Amino acid sequence: MLVAVLKGAVNTLVALSQAMTIDAQIDFMSLSSYGSGSSSSGRITVRQDLSTDVKGRNVLIVEDIIDSGYTLDWTVRELKRRGAASVEVFALLEKPARRKVEVPVKYKGFEVPDEFVVGFGLDYDERFRNLDSIAVLKPEVYEGSLV
Numbered sequence: 001m002l003v004a005v006l007k008g009a010v011n012t013l014v015a016l017s018q019a020m021t022i023d024a025q026i027d028f029m030s031l032s033s034y035g036s037g038s039s040s041s042g043r044i045t046v047r048q049d050l051s052t053d054v055k056g057r058n059v060l061i062v063e064d065i066i067d068s069g070y071t072l073d074w075t076v077r078e079l080k081r082r083g084a085a086s087v088e089v090f091a092l093l094e095k096p097a098r099r100k101v102e103v104p105v106k107y108k109g110f111e112v113p114d115e116f117v118v119g120f121g122l123d124y125d126e127r128f129r130n131l132d133s134i135a136v137l138k139p140e141v142y143e144g145s146l147v
């Protein structure tokens, strides 16, 4: 089954699941470690949990971006703790320069430089998620002068 980490991974989940040729159940987990800032606090909070028991299931976690890796590290550990038979990862984007914790990623999309990206589900303070492509946010926006 596919487990998407909301909210950012929603577009990625839709695109990936529609490209798959095998039947796959989907479920969602909403986590946050960013609040309204642009860097991870490292403290994960569960905003909304899965509706499925993952015990004995083969799970593919679908992520939009891996930055520090804290979110993914927490999610992999948590799903294994709940008894998933296997836990693998699909990540659309990775920002290697900012990695704090390494997590094995089976299916990798693209590497991005150390810049804050938005669009295709990715937000800055809940804005820009509905852009249909991924763009680098101008630092003036998160440094305050354009907010």
Ligand SMILES: O=P(O)(O)OC[C@H]1O[C@H](OP(=O)(O)OP(=O)(O)O)[C@H](O)[C@@H]1O
Pocket (backbone or CB within 6 Å): 005, 006, 007, 008, 009, 031, 032, 033, 034, 035, 040, 063, 064, 065, 066, 067, 068, 069, 070, 071, 072, 122, 123
């Ligand atoms: O590797 P990390 O440093 O942990 O960062 C990656 C996470 O950050 C973003 O989520 P965010 O917490 O902003 O929530 P959102 O998906 O609801 O925007 C993104 O969607 C990843 O889940």
Ligand SMILES: Nc1nc2[nH]cnc2c(=O)[nH]1
Pocket (backbone or CB within 6 Å): 034, 065, 066, 067, 068, 115, 116, 117, 118, 119, 122, 123, 124
């Ligand atoms: N929108 C967005 N969320 C993130 N979470 C971790 N890194 C990023 C990023 O570059 N953009």
